[in-house]
Amino acid sequence: MTVDASLAVSVLIVEDHAMLAEELANYLWRAGVGTAAVCPTVTDDVLQAAARHRPALVLLDVDLGSDDVSAVCIVRAMMRQGVTVVLLTGSRDRLALARCLDAGACGIVRKTAGLDELLTAVRRALGGEPLAGRDERDRLIAELRAHQAEHQRLLDPFAQLSRREAAVLVALAEGRQVDEIATLHYVSVTTVRSQVRSILLKLGVRSQLAAVAAARRAGWLEHESSRAAERRHTA
Amino acid sequence: MAFGPAQTRHSDRRSRRRGEAATYVGPDRRERPPQHVSASPVRLVVLVALPAVVGIALSAVLMTTASSARADLAQSAVLLGLATATAGCAGAITFLLHRITGRTTDLWLAIGFALLALCLVVDAAGSTLGSAEAARWDELATALCVGFVAFGAMAVVGPEIDTRSGSSGLRRLTTLALGMVCAGLLVGVTDVGTRGGATPFVVTWAAVGAAAAARWRRRFDGHSVLAFGGFALTGVVIGVDSASAAGLWPAAHVAIVMVGASVIAVGYHDLCAFSETRDHEDFSRRLLDAAGRESVVVAHAQQQERDHDLSSSLLAIAAAMQNLAADAAQDAVAVQRIASTVASESERLRRMLSGRAAGGSAPAPSSSCDVGAVLAPLLLLERSRGARVCAHVPRGVTVGVPPDVVVRIVRTLLDNARTHAPGSSVELTTRWLGARIEIEVRDVADHHAARRADPPQDDPRSGSELHGLGLLSAQRLAAVHGGSLRAVRHATGLAVTVDLPSGAQVITLDTLVPDLAQA
Numbered sequence: 001m002t003v004d005a006s007l008a009v010s011v012l013i014v015e016d017h018a019m020l021a022e023e024l025a026n027y028l029w030r031a032g033v034g035t036a037a038v039c040p041t042v043t044d045d046v047l048q049a050a051a052r053h054r055p056a057l058v059l060l061d062v063d064l065g066s067d068d069v070s071a072v073c074i075v076r077a078m079m080r081q082g083v084t085v086v087l088l089t090g091s092r093d094r095l096a097l098a099r100c101l102d103a104g105a106c107g108i109v110r111k112t113a114g115l116d117e118l119l120t121a122v123r124r125a126l127g128g129e130p131l132a133g134r135d136e137r138d139r140l141i142a143e144l145r146a147h148q149a150e151h152q153r154l155l156d157p158f159a160q161l162s163r164r165e166a167a168v169l170v171a172l173a174e175g176r177q178v179d180e181i182a183t184l185h186y187v188s189v190t191t192v193r194s195q196v197r198s199i200l201l202k203l204g205v206r207s208q209l210a211a212v213a214a215a216r217r218a219g220w221l222e223h224e225s226s227r228a229a230e231r232r233h234t235a
Numbered sequence: 236m237a238f239g240p241a242q243t244r245h246s247d248r249r250s251r252r253r254g255e256a257a258t259y260v261g262p263d264r265r266e267r268p269p270q271h272v273s274a275s276p277v278r279l280v281v282l283v284a285l286p287a288v289v290g291i292a293l294s295a296v297l298m299t300t301a302s303s304a305r306a307d308l309a310q311s312a313v314l315l316g317l318a319t320a321t322a323g324c325a326g327a328i329t330f331l332l333h334r335i336t337g338r339t340t341d342l343w344l345a346i347g348f349a350l351l352a353l354c355l356v357v358d359a360a361g362s363t364l365g366s367a368e369a370a371r372w373d374e375l376a377t378a379l380c381v382g383f384v385a386f387g388a389m390a391v392v393g394p395e396i397d398t399r400s401g402s403s404g405l406r407r408l409t410t411l412a413l414g415m416v417c418a419g420l421l422v423g424v425t426d427v428g429t430r431g432g433a434t435p436f437v438v439t440w441a442a443v444g445a446a447a448a449a450r451w452r453r454r455f456d457g458h459s460v461l462a463f464g465g466f467a468l469t470g471v472v473i474g475v476d477s478a479s480a481a482g483l484w485p486a487a488h489v490a491i492v493m494v495g496a497s498v499i500a501v502g503y504h505d506l507c508a509f510s511e512t513r514d515h516e517d518f519s520r521r522l523l524d525a526a527g528r529e530s531v532v533v534a535h536a537q538q539q540e541r542d543h544d545l546s547s548s549l550l551a552i553a554a555a556m557q558n559l560a561a562d563a564a565q566d567a568v569a570v571q572r573i574a575s576t577v578a579s580e581s582e583r584l585r586r587m588l589s590g591r592a593a594g595g596s597a598p599a600p601s602s603s604c605d606v607g608a609v610l611a612p613l614l615l616l617e618r619s620r621g622a623r624v625c626a627h628v629p630r631g632v633t634v635g636v637p638p639d640v641v642v643r644i645v646r647t648l649l650d651n652a653r654t655h656a657p658g659s660s661v662e663l664t665t666r667w668l669g670a671r672i673e674i675e676v677r678d679v680a681d682h683h684a685a686r687r688a689d690p691p692q693d694d695p696r697s698g699s700e701l702h703g704l705g706l707l708s709a710q711r712l713a714a715v716h717g718g719s720l721r722a723v724r725h726a727t728g729l730a731v732t733v734d735l736p737s738g739a740q741v742i743t744l745d746t747l748v749p750d751l752a753q754a
Contacts, residue, residue: 090542090550110546
């Protein structure tokens with residue numbers, strides 16, 4: 001991490017590529033923009049750096065190379081602190097970009113753009129001016145909405161599951177047998193069988209395998225694990 | 236003329252077995268898509284136990300009334316009913332098999348059993364008439380029985396004709412002509428045989444023997460033996476019937492029961508094999524589809540990652556160079572630091588770009604490995620399991636694919652050899668052919684095992700197109716890494732050869748742009 005002592009830090013670069021983070025921070029510093037950089041391994045690294053430097057702008061790489069660092073969570077956290085977020089990315093994952101924009105990021109600067117363009121975008125963002133590319137932003141958000149609607153349609157049947165049934169389905173997806181689940185949940189095997197029957201009925205499938213396949217196809221398992229992670233994070 | 240997709244699929248499947256391109260020669264009722272069936276225990280009871288119980292009951296009755304069966308018309312009537320029921324039951328079940336599997340072979344068997352039932356009715360009816368009339372009716376009954384044998388023989392020979400002719404129209408014509416000639420010949424000879432003794436027996440035996448030989452060449456197994464034995468015994472009975480006019484009924488009915496049970500055994504076995512083969516093919520197809528979809532997802536993810544890395548590295552180098560140019564008065568340490576980071580990043584870029592250029596659409600070899608060193612632990616493991624593996628793998632032969640891929644491919648081939656050629660020894664040979672490396676896994680059967688092994692046209696592993704999940708997955712794995720896989724049948728067994736790129740030469744700027752290097 002490189003921190004300039006003479007200038008107040010106004011930009012925080014969040015980037016997994018260490019050399020890029022360092023050289024970009026040096027470049028912005030030479031351009032008169034006080035900049036710090038962080039290469040996070042977990043989301044909390046970014047929150048701690050933001051708390052320490054109190055930047056006005058975060059240049060955020062969407063793909064941070066680790067499942068433990070969530071760009072969307074960082075954007076939301078920065079929004080809560082009133083920090084502007086600009087996505088600095090080489091990723092072509094439109095959904096990932098759209099999720100960050102939807103969470104509050106104000107624009108995108110491609111890594112393939114020149115340094116001058118990057119500097120201009122930083123200055124505009126710091127000045128509170130809108131970034132170019134509103135059309136692309138709107139298109140990405142529209143794609144995200146369509147994707148979310150389709151995803152929600154697949155997830156709807158799973159909303160009928162109770163928390164205990166959801167836990168049973170997750171355990172089935174992990175390959176556990178009914179008796180194992182009963183031991184895990186401190187209930188009888190009969191109770192678990194009853195819950196499994198209820199799951200099959202609510203999902204409209206005829207076997208445990210089909211239920212697990214439906215959950216995986218709908219992305220419910222990832223959805224459930226991210227919800228659990230969010231619950232843990234909130235707690 | 237239009238052909239449905241189901242017909243296309245079945246024709247394709249047969250063509251693949253022969254290792255030929257798929258051709259469509261005409262519609263065939265046999266080609267209709269089969270209904271979904273499974274080999275359940277209940278079906279086993281229905282198909283095998285029912286005629287067996289009827290046959291055992293019949294045999295018990297026959298054993299107690301053997302000597303007086305012909306003399307006593309009442310007993311003959313009882314026997315007639317039981318025998319007709321047995322033949323009819325066998326015919327109905329065989330026809331059911333035909334409806335399930337859609338195969339003409341089963342239809343022929345059903346017709347044969349219908350003729351047999353008719354034969355019994357005619358023979359019993361003849362026995363109620365005077366001696367002069369009875370002789371004519373006996374001849375008619377014998378002709379019907381011969382027809383049964385002819386149809387049975389056709390049912391056995393049919394698949395062989397099917398394989399050899401390759402044309403459904405020609406096959407039907409050939410089968411019909413052969414069946415008619417065979418039946419006519421046997422009926423004619425039977426007429427002679429009524430005066431000459433054992434001639435029908437000899438001819439019938441020859442026909443059944445030919446069928447047996449034809450089927451034997453394809454596959455030697457228990458249910459074929461049962462079928463041949465049943466048909467042959469029927470031929471013996473016909474010969475005995477012609478040679479001597481008395482004491483026929485017990486032997487005839489025992490023969491009928493045996494034929495019924497054996498044909499049901501054949502039908503059930505084929506039904507199970509049919510069902511398993513179809514399930515296996517469906518599973519293989521689904522698995523390969525899933526693997527294809529997964530590979531697309533993986534390739535997309537790899538592309539994303541490469542794009543991300545490339546853009547990050549390029550932007551980092553651009554920023555570093557900008558920083559270097561912006562302040563020429565930097566101290567030597569700072570300049571050295573920037574130069575060092577730019578050099579390392581450039582090297583990283585070079586590796587990424589050379590990998591992309593070499594790979595084309597397929598991923599480039601990510602590493603090289605020494606085949607001998609990689610396979611040594613695997614060979615030890617195989618030998619510890621009791622496998623006889625003779626390896627000719629010199630050290631120092633490098634292959635341009637990751638070591639885990641080499642191990643997975645060779646392990647699949649060794650497993651394949653162990654499964655399909657149990658008891659055989661396996662030869663593992665590595666050949667260095669310049670830019671390519673060949674790894675050959677050949678199973679070497681001893682004489683007895685070689686005879687039992689499937690002949691070339693029936694070996695699911697042979698042919699230009701591979702069958703079986705193991706070989707297909709190995710082929711796919713090799714293809715993903717720029718290689719190929721082929722299987723060739725030899726006199727002693729199957730040889731599967733994997734062709735892989737040899738260890739990648741290190742690409743430097745000098746080799747890419749020699750002029751620049753000289754400058």
